Amino acid sequence: MSDESKKRIEAMQRAAECRDRAAQYDALADEAKQRGDNEMSANFASSAHEERNEARRIEEGIGKFVEPKSAPARSRR
Numbered sequence: 556m557s558d559e560s561k562k563r564i565e566a567m568q569r570a571a572e573c574r575d576r577a578a579q580y581d582a583l584a585d586e587a588k589q590r591g592d593n594e595m596s597a598n599f600a601s602s603a604h605e606e607r608n609e610a611r612r613i614e615e616g617i618g619k620f621v622e623p624k625s626a627p628a629r630s631r632r
Contacts, residue, residue, distance in 0.1 A: 573610035577603040
């Protein structure tokens with residue numbers, strides 16, 4: 556496996572971990588909201604948002620590990 560493939564896999568794993576943490580923060584935000592603790596709910600929701608943004612940033616960066624492929628030739632009819 557090439558170094559670029561390893562980096563891409565590691566990046567995908569980091570992004571998945573961020574999304575998992577975001578889901579956990581969302582659940583905590585919901586629980587806090589049900590208890591009426593709006594401040595904690597907002598804090599957890601903010602953390603979830605940050606984790607999703609980090610996952611998105613990582614996923615966008617994954618493209619740099621992929622070698623560009625030439626587009627297939629299109630036939631004209």
